[in-house]
Amino acid sequence: MENKEKVKKSGGNPNAATQTHLRIAEIKDDVVILKNGAVRAVLECGSINFNLKSEHEQEAIIASYRSFLNTIDFPVQIVIDSKKVDLDEYLEKLKKRADNQTNELLKNQTLEYIDYISRLLDYVDIMDKKFYVVVPFETFTSKKVSIFTRFLERFRQGDNRSAFLSRLKQFDKLKNGLESRVETVIHSLANCGLEVNRLNTRELIEYFYEAYNPEISRNEALTDENLQNLS
DSSP states (O other): OHHHHHHHHHHOOHHHHHHTTOSEEEEETTEEEETTSOEEEEEEEOOOOGGGSOHHHHHHHHHHHHHHHHHOOSOOEEEEEEEEOOOHHHHHHHHHHHHTOOOHHHHHHHHHHHHHHHHHHHHOOOEEEEEEEEEEEOOTTOOOOOHHHHHHHTTSOOOOHHHHHHHHHHHHHHHHHHHHHHHHHHHHHHHTTOOEEEOOHHHHHHHHHHHHOHHHHHHOOOOHHHHHHHO
């Protein structure tokens, strides 16, 4: 009986148990706040076809990127996110258009195109790649812990009232420092010919939702009501 009671007590809230494994404590004001008090901004970057550029343009891009690396005095994380493109909705729209097509020739061509794409997807995964730069900021007084200690912290209930109030107190200071770094990175990458877009609060929530729930997110997109519950 004692063992059964221990199992019941340790069960708890499954959602809370999942959250203990996440380093993210909160997302607000376009900023990701980690449980250790550090903050992050996420920038989505476009891409350029380097091989199609002239030799002079290639040299200019390399020089701009070298300047970017020399400008920043803080670490950044570059993330390449590859996702399989879901074309089910696209093909469904084409089928409806074919059904409503009065021209028999156009209707047959549309159906042949749908069949071609469907057979292609059976052999090849069409991937969509996105590029992100994660800009960090944290206080120099942050405690240094060992890998083993950080591993154990993943299994603890990472949030309590005192931790929350502590983060809230220093959030504005951290955000100001983060904004300065974000401006530097955006300006430097723009000089490389890249289009840079900072993810806002909603986009950040959607990104992490899809990252941690790849299968569910394909069928259940986040709604405004869900976002309000998460915020």
